[in-house]
Amino acid sequence: MAIVLGPHQYGKAEVRVVAVDRSSPRHTLVDLNVSSSLHGDFTAAHTVGDNAHVLSTDTQKNTVFAFARDGVGTPEEFGLRLARHFAGSYGWITGARVAVESYGWERISVGGAEHDHSFRKAGAEVRTAVVTVDGSGPDADAHVLAGLADLVVLKTTGSEFRGFPRDRYTTLAETRDRVLATAVTARWRYTGTGTDVDFDGTFAGVRTTLLETFASTHSLALQQSLYAMGEAVLERFPQVAEIRMSMPNRHHFLQDLSAYGLDNTPDGTGAVVYHADDRPYGLIEGAVLRDDVPPADIAWRGTPGFC
Amino acid sequence: MAIVLGPHQYGKAEVRVVAVDRSSPRHTLVDLNVSSSLHGDFTAAHTVGDNAHVLSTDTQKNTVFAFARDGVGTPEEFGLRLARHFAGSYGWITGARVAVESYGWERISVGGAEHDHSFRKAGAEVRTAVVTVDGSGPDADAHVLAGLADLVVLKTTGSEFRGFPRDRYTTLAETRDRVLATAVTARWRYTGTGTDVDFDGTFAGVRTTLLETFASTHSLALQQSLYAMGEAVLERFPQVAEIRMSMPNRHHFLQDLSAYGLDNTPDGTGAVVYHADDRPYGLIEGAVLRDDVPPADIAWRGTPGFC
């Protein structure tokens, strides 16, 4: 029996790069958080502290800034460019992963006109991209996951939860009308990695599809909403091979007001009053796939996984 | 010499109440975080543990939910209703403060039409209201602070910083062109507390004024932007007596790329690359006032203060 090094990786996390295109008076802005990690033969650094193979994380950071000088493009394209560079930089590096968070900014309007160089941060929602390059050279495999996180949505009705089994510890009442709230995290894998995918356009389309399907689905279970959302994405976007979603059930419990002589029913007067709870919360996670698309486990390596 | 109890208060913090108006199929939603605190004669609770004067914080929470049943209205109105109730509830209670955070939700559009009961959280920005009632009965003084927090804005140009004194420790270069970014926290005090103020309309107007003035001010100092923003609010809204702002200077430093043979100037090609720093940050805080409006220190008691 011997003790050996197992799987490992390293890189630079959370490089906060902001790139401003000033080629016209109407500036544009890209605001990113970039993390890179490298795979390959780094055994000697672990066993004897020999760094001859260790492309320093400081260098990885510098590379992110230097590449941004040429313009960033979409998060997916920037990730592909960086991951291909890192994976091809030295013979002992066999792969690279670049994860990008992108924060949205909207133009400030002044007197009804959009301002050329003043912006307001759009919200807490984050667009994500995870690019994995396996191998080096122009033929290296590349995988692109697009995604979003913290898309917080809520329905005030159109949600039921009933028909569940009841064991000794079950006290929950069935309901035909509850508030349903969640913060959608979704990642979807593209079949293509280059000019065959309109990354910005598809991102916008998937996001709209997720929102519309959440809204228009009469929900019997949060699982049903999740599956309907994923199915709608795959139906509309053939370039998406699979989608994985994580959706916490952010409970809004009907407040019991009977002790003060008040009902709390949707009777059309006043308001129906709920308490928004922080913890605990349900957590529903699932993938929706095409049954004829081969899996690509490597594409998901390093993402917060559930399966 | 004796050891005595000094100023004190107590209450319930962060009651997360969501009130849904279902009086028509087109639901509306109010999402609040309510904190109350009471002033008065609570000495015996401190010195001998006698709770005869302690309106329990659990009761304060219940009251928030019960009052929400009748409908919430604006955050300012809900705060006034609650603060007047608490301040008038027992003879030994001499005042109350209710602080409300309000989170915005926007309707989800489905096929171009706004959905009746499905919503998306609008962002990280928070609307705030702080109501202080001093005394009890219909003649009790009431003060209303409206506000917002975490309104994150950025200019890609139109910001300079030069002409500052240079001492032994000064190394910063002067600049005629920098990125200016901040997260605006603002609170403004109304002269009125009732039907004389359109709380929702004024909030929207002040917010627009802050955004437009930030955008259109060519800034020689973040202090100048702050003052211009406050001044514009007071000029347009006579019902606002004073405004206090706190604006961190979220530094975006031009990245030095010269070591890799790259310039990083706004030459119209590619992008200008900045690093967004977390800490440290500048912090600019100031008030803008009308010189003929008497101060109301009590209105600001308990708000994160700077003066």
Added chain:
Amino acid sequence: MAIVLGPHQYGKAEVRVVAVDRSSPRHTLVDLNVSSSLHGDFTAAHTVGDNAHVLSTDTQKNTVFAFARDGVGTPEEFGLRLARHFAGSYGWITGARVAVESYGWERISVGGAEHDHSFRKAGAEVRTAVVTVDGSGPDADAHVLAGLADLVVLKTTGSEFRGFPRDRYTTLAETRDRVLATAVTARWRYTGTGTDVDFDGTFAGVRTTLLETFASTHSLALQQSLYAMGEAVLERFPQVAEIRMSMPNRHHFLQDLSAYGLDNTPDGTGAVVYHADDRPYGLIEGAVLRDDVPPADIAWRGTPGFC
């Protein structure tokens, strides 16, 4: 009527300086988060963007690092040194405030012996110091607040809550035995500012006093615990003029298990089961004073205040 600039200040927040004393092989470590703010005549920066009076926040940051080179000493001493420097640096600067957070590190033990240069972070608790200098020169007034934040404590018994008034909205049952948990934030003001106060020794003594008094007080109200803790500090430490505390009541509610045929009482078998709630929470705040010590409002300016 005119619109004018009101109270204002500015500075650099959250300079994260770590100073290592390597004068012997047994290193020591000081880990600080320093924020400075200046008071004085900065009107022109606000009204016309003239920065001739604006000692840049970048310079303030540099000064923190440069002063640390000489050794830091206690947080209070470092704050005094910096605040006196800033307040005396230019004629138009009339005062300065320096707030310091200090993070504790403990030596790692190896084979029972403390290591010379390896440390483990002690916990989430923070030691704080806020120094205010008003005026310039050797005779300028200086005030020192010492403190701590996030000292989390809990009693599993020895806490009651009963005898409170019951109104329409009161549903809380009285209890003679509950869990009491809080996160103590305390700030105390010293009468002296120099060699007359042993800052490290007094800090340790006050902290021990707060812990011991929390533990040994049979509590009829969290207010009673707060007052007892403050009173004990003032009794034992004549150099402390006043103390202000903020103590959230972090509710641990007895879980109702009766639906599953279980009791949940302290009967000596198994465990008594509680649910730890995040929000809402009670919030108890109060000051304990000596009645013959003049107040010093300026010392508290800029601290999160409650009165």
Added chain:
Amino acid sequence: MAIVLGPHQYGKAEVRVVAVDRSSPRHTLVDLNVSSSLHGDFTAAHTVGDNAHVLSTDTQKNTVFAFARDGVGTPEEFGLRLARHFAGSYGWITGARVAVESYGWERISVGGAEHDHSFRKAGAEVRTAVVTVDGSGPDADAHVLAGLADLVVLKTTGSEFRGFPRDRYTTLAETRDRVLATAVTARWRYTGTGTDVDFDGTFAGVRTTLLETFASTHSLALQQSLYAMGEAVLERFPQVAEIRMSMPNRHHFLQDLSAYGLDNTPDGTGAVVYHADDRPYGLIEGAVLRDDVPPADIAWRGTPGFC
């Protein structure tokens, strides 16, 4: 081609249960955050909203509290008990995972004696356990991962970084003396799941081994420290099959003071001054294994993974 449901799971996250053993006057306290997730045939809930197979997350929460009534024991034992219960509860449930975070409390000392029922929270460090049960009945496979998170450690010397390759983007200087700081997250897998493992004793031993090895390793790379720490654990604890660690490199950069005429070298006078940076940070992740122990991928499913 068809669109189908892929891997999925659901459960209740972050049940905050506090269990107090009052069987003697010297109380003990267990403070947990418990998350459960179930695997099995839940397809109908997704595709048609049929909840007949959905053991509600509310029931899972109730079960956690009910089981705590009997006493919790170690986090690993509590996880095993819950996971075996859930996995065996219905025929369609094929497995369960229970993740437990445990927060430490220390007794408050009063006058040198440990108090019977008053405690202080020990720090930010968290003990973790992840139990996976695959199958049902007494023969179901069970896997136990023990672990810790946020063990923050720092060395003021005894760390080098040199010998790394230099490409176009490399600017980092080599160093023979730097500050090394990290927050260790570690998870280790036991070969046993029952009375053959002393969960509390082994946890304490592994934690001590990690600390001692970090301290006593002269580090040429953070990778070397990581591997040495894992190797030491496997050498001392035969019941540990493998260990995975994630260690951010929390950079402490030597501050350049030369512009103010100051050096910043370890010359034995004053202090050496560093700036603690938040972002970006290096991120070093790796596993250390026995080469004769079969892998158990299912044990790691759902943990934040890197491989």
